[in-house]
Amino acid sequence: MAEYPSLPSTASTSSSIAAGSGSASAPVSSTSFGTAKSSISRKKPLGLDISKSILKPTRAAPGLPSNGNGITPKDGNGIIGGGGFVSEADMLREEIANLQLSSKSTNSSSGHSLSLSLPDSPINANHSDSSSTTNTTTNKEGGSTSTSTSTSSSKKKGDKEKKRSKHKDKDGEDLVKDEDLEIIHDLGAGNGGTVTKVWNKKRNCVMARKLILVDAKPSVRKQILRELQIMNDCNSPYIVGYYGCFPVDVHVGIVIELMDAGSLNDIYRHNGPVPIEVVGKVAEAVLHGLMYLYDVHRIIHRDIKPSNILANTNGEIKICDFGVSGELINSIANTFVGTSTYMSPERIQGAPYTIKSDVWSLGISLIELALGRFPFTDNQDNENDNEFEALSDTEEDPGPEHDFDPDATLPLSTQRPKLPPADTTKKERRKSKGVSLAGGGHTMSILDLLQHIVNEPAPRLTSRRKTFPQEAVTFVQDCLYKDPAERTSPQDLLASDWIVNSKVTQSDLKTWALSTVSED
Numbered sequence: 001m002a003e004y005p006s007l008p009s010t011a012s013t014s015s016s017i018a019a020g021s022g023s024a025s026a027p028v029s030s031t032s033f034g035t036a037k038s039s040i041s042r043k044k045p046l047g048l049d050i051s052k053s054i055l056k057p058t059r060a061a062p063g064l065p066s067n068g069n070g071i072t073p074k075d076g077n078g079i080i081g082g083g084g085f086v087s088e089a090d091m092l093r094e095e096i097a098n099l100q101l102s103s104k105s106t107n108s109s110s111g112h113s114l115s116l117s118l119p120d121s122p123i124n125a126n127h128s129d130s131s132s133t134t135n136t137t138t139n140k141e142g143g144s145t146s147t148s149t150s151t152s153s154s155k156k157k158g159d160k161e162k163k164r165s166k167h168k169d170k171d172g173e174d175l176v177k178d179e180d181l182e183i184i185h186d187l188g189a190g191n192g193g194t195v196t197k198v199w200n201k202k203r204n205c206v207m208a209r210k211l212i213l214v215d216a217k218p219s220v221r222k223q224i225l226r227e228l229q230i231m232n233d234c235n236s237p238y239i240v241g242y243y244g245c246f247p248v249d250v251h252v253g254i255v256i257e258l259m260d261a262g263s264l265n266d267i268y269r270h271n272g273p274v275p276i277e278v279v280g281k282v283a284e285a286v287l288h289g290l291m292y293l294y295d296v297h298r299i300i301h302r303d304i305k306p307s308n309i310l311a312n313t314n315g316e317i318k319i320c321d322f323g324v325s326g327e328l329i330n331s332i333a334n335t336f337v338g339t340s341t342y343m344s345p346e347r348i349q350g351a352p353y354t355i356k357s358d359v360w361s362l363g364i365s366l367i368e369l370a371l372g373r374f375p376f377t378d379n380q381d382n383e384n385d386n387e388f389e390a391l392s393d394t395e396e397d398p399g400p401e402h403d404f405d406p407d408a409t410l411p412l413s414t415q416r417p418k419l420p421p422a423d424t425t426k427k428e429r430r431k432s433k434g435v436s437l438a439g440g441g442h443t444m445s446i447l448d449l450l451q452h453i454v455n456e457p458a459p460r461l462t463s464r465r466k467t468f469p470q471e472a473v474t475f476v477q478d479c480l481y482k483d484p485a486e487r488t489s490p491q492d493l494l495a496s497d498w499i500v501n502s503k504v505t506q507s508d509l510k511t512w513a514l515s516t517v518s519e520d
């Protein structure tokens with residue numbers, strides 16, 4: 001088992017991310033983060049090898065400082081010149097920012113409906129708006145900013161971004177083209193398609209490409225691509241960067257920033273429960289992302305869950321897969337009967353989506369990360385139904401630390417079905433996730449679960465095995481009021497004690513993220 005770096009002794013002087021935690025952060029025990037890697041030795045699902053992707057790039061984006069082997073010079077902590085680690089994704093964004101500058105004189109209204117731009121790096125975002133959310137960039141900026149101002153100038157920023165959108169490179173070419181992408185390996189699969197790590201040979205960097213099967217008329221596919229262009233305008237350190245989209249046969253290909261630690265779903269399933277302090281930072285990042293989408297673009301995410309929250313080994317946490325394209329949602333809904341088990345009671349009952357529905361889904365996701373299991377489970381016979389044990393590629397007994405929590409609330413039939421390895425066929429996966437039920441044996445399970453969500457008390461952040469900080473318990477409870485009117489708003493949640501009093505630094509998050517990525 002690889003040893004992971006414990007927290008650097010400079011943790012207290014490195015960037016402080018938390019809102020209101022601009023003061024020196026207390027050193028965090030290395031057991032919380034640096035050595036958080038579970039003792040479970042578990043093979044990754046087939047095709048999920050994200051461990052060596054970005055950290056040690058072998059090729060650098062052109063025009064950026066390199067030590068000759070593609071690795072940007074850094075000190076022992078991966079900090080560059082006292083600033084933050086520069087991942088390939090960051091380097092790409094730098095390059096794209098340069099391209100965008102140099103393409104300002106280029107006429108981008110060539111009638112090409114799919115012209116692309118890439119999001120600025122958080123660094124650039126920060127420079128353009130010092131009051132924006134900046135938790136990933138405080139190393140560079142030398143201090144943290146208040147969350148209460150996180151979206152105060154978002155409108156202005158959105159306008160600025162719009163002006164900058166739809167750029168091509170200086171030669172007038174789309175910045176990301178399907179033919180420039182070489183497949184490296186699969187990253188995972190969802191209900192709608194598969195995600196692959198790709199090498200962009202033209203841009204010299206790695207990216208993630210999501211292929212979504214859209215069995216629709218070409219005109220509908222074109223409309224989907226048009227709608228996806230709104231992602232072009234998103235520019236937030238809490239939203240996974242969007243690089244472009246194009247039609248691929250009956251698929252729509254979407255190219256996005258590679259998050260080399262994977263989804264929070266992958267992370268807890270491979271490493272066990274996420275340390276509660278990190279869960280707090282996940283909450284903070286998701287809330288910032290939700291507020292950005294809503295305040296700047298009037299978008300409600302609609303699908304917050306651990307597999308849509310991604311992390312990278314720079315310690316950044318971002319959300320992806322928001323409901324930007326109504327046509328895409330419709331097309332996928334026609335293909336897959338999708339019902340999310342993270343859905344709020346009011347949504348299950350047919351009320352329209354509001355940002356409070358996303359808050360509910362966040363609450364459920366936070367419990368799942370902190371307990372290392374989906375919150376709705378059985379309170380009997382569950383030792384034999386441990387999700388960890390059930391993974392077919394488990395190498396060792398996970399041990400008592402990962403037994404199902406006895407505080408579960410639902411009959412066995414409604415337990416969250418186990419995920420198959422990543423290479424499982426789409427059909428099997430849909431069935432096993434229990435969200436696509438047509439003709440499957442899980443129909444009653446999901447209906448029972450939905451009924452339970454509507455009729456029974458909301459889950460709580462409690463466990464007989466662990467004691468969670470009261471601030472965290474209260475926060476989660478505030479997310480899970482069944483009446484959306486009572487549920488706390490994202491803005492108020494960001495001002496809550498758990499978020500404001502967090503001592504976790506960017507450096508801590510980076511140490512934690514690195515510890516979750518196995519070296520094999």
Ligand SMILES: Nc1ncnc2c1ncn2[C@@H]1O[C@H](COP(=O)(O)OP(=O)(O)OP(=O)(O)O)[C@@H](O)[C@H]1O
Nearest residue numbers: 187188189190191192193195208257258259263307
């Ligand atoms: N940008 C990314 N970088 C790295 N891995 C990614 C990225 N996007 C997705 N993945 C991986 O691919 C998996 C599948 O993602 P996808 O969005 O297709 O489905 P999902 O969110 O897991 O499930 P669903 O279809 O139910 O929403 C994720 O769980 C994650 O492991």
